[in-house]
Amino acid sequence: MRITRATVLAACLVTALTISLPSAASSPEPISGATISNSSNVKLANDRIVLGDAPAAVGSTEVKQRSGLAELTPVRFPAATSAVLAQYAVSTPDGSAANVDVRAWVNDRWSEWTPAASGVPTALPGASDQVQLRIIVSAPPTGRAPWVGEVRVQPTDKTTVSGMTTQAAPLTSRVFATREGLVGGTTANGHVIVSRDHFVALPSRRGLSSKGSGAYSVKVCTASRCAFEPVWDVGPWNTKDDYWNPSATREMWKDLPQGRPESQAAYQNGYNGGKDQFGRTVANPAGIDLADGTFWDGLGLTNNAWVDATYLWTGDGGRGTVSITSGYLNLRNSASSSGAVVGMAGKSAQVTVECQTTGQSVSGSQGTSNIWLRVHPGMYVAKAWVAAGTFSTC
Known part of the structure; x- marks a missing residue:
């Protein structure tokens, strides 16, 4: 669902270069026309972003709730800022919740989403002149709907320190992977799960891509195969366990080391009494859920298994974006379509690029090319299907 021309309150974020923003010293005002x-599953009512009417669904968290998400149009500031001030009004009746997050365009890519409390300066991971706000509303299966309105955002010169950093190399951790399944269900970003789908779920919305986007993607590897997939759902077990972040900046479980999911600590060591954030007894140490196509086809798994997961947005390095309309892109063990399939990359997923080499000429969405990209040792994809720049020769 796409909503446009939300006037006054809910649509207060400006389109780039068309509306002047207030200065840091002035009082922020709502801006219309954005x-x-x-x-997904939100509506506009009285100029507020309100949870929509879709019924509660069981997602990868196995917790029934109604939920909706809205990403507002990015804001372009006159100059780069290291912090922003968001202000908004919320209503959360009957045990519902409403959250506002912010991210910034840094080093030619979007940073991770981070909570933006109303009226409190929020540090960005780096100086940026472009930010975006996201609204997430959720509620029990019955009851009144939460809403967010009067949203405003502006740069601020308040002293803040960001705990979010981008590493030279993205974090990789050894985690237990489970199969999500749930064909026909709806993910946290509004994607309807199809048979042998390609995406993953992680237990925090900080790394949740919007529907159809691979802004937050992971590389998941076994000993012999890898899959590059977008993060389109939240789970397993928890919804506020961004375990890939440094301990001090995790949403919850700050006493756990970076890279260790709370569910793993609960299952293996009795952490938190062996329970997840909802008080359920953790029955397995899963830190990532894999859609069926990722699980069966991409990685060739037949049972839940330990994998190496790399959270690509947490580090720098060469990137490309899989440009296909559906399905997946095969990873080959040589620069040829006759090479053995050693993994897959899902639609819109980002892939790491180590270098490029020449090989078989292929025609795809990016034209005809004999350039192949090495995305992992011994694994190649045809550049004809990947939107990417030029890289050094292998």
Whole structure:
């Protein structure tokens, strides 16, 4: 669902270069005429973003709730800022919740989403002149709907320190992977799960891509195969366990080391009494859920298994984006379509690029090319299907 021209309150974020923003010293005002760039199960009512009417669904967290998401149009500031001040009004009746997050365009890519409390300066991971806000509303299966309105954002010169950093190399951790399944269900970003789908779920919305986007993607590897997939759902077990972040900046479980999921600590060591954030007894140490196509086809798994997961947005390095309309892109063990399949990359997923080499000429969405990209040792994809720049020769 796409919502446009939300006037006054809910659509207070400006489109780039068309509306002047208030200065850091002035009082922020609502700005009309902007758009909501991506949304799922939300509606506009009295100029507020309100949870929509879709019924509660069981997602990868196995917790029934109604939920909705809206990404507002990015804001372009006159100059780069290291912090922003968001202000908004919320209503959360009957045990519901409403959250506002912010991210910044840093080093030619979007940073991770981080909570933006109303009226409190929020540090960005780096100086940026472009930010985006996201609204997430959720509620029990019955009851009144939560809403967010009067949203405003502006740069601020308040002293803040960001705990979010981008490493030279993305974090990789050894985690237990389970199969999500749930064909026909709806993920946290509004994607309807199809048979042998390609995506993953992680237990925090900080790394949740919007529907159809691979802004937050992971590389998941076994000893012999790898899959590059977008993060389109939240789970397993927890919803506020961004375990890939440094301990001090995790949403919850700050006493756990970076890279260790709370569910793993609960299952293996009795952490938190062996329970997840919802008080359920943790029955396995899963730190990532894999859609069926990722699980069966991409990685060739037949049972839940330990894998190496790399959270690509947490580090620098060469990137490309899989540009296909559906399905997946095969990873080959040589620069040829006759090479053995050693993994897959899902639609819109980002892939790491180590170097490029010449090989078989292939025609795809990016034209005809004999350039192949090495995305992992011994694994190649045809550049004809990947939107990417030029890289050093292998």
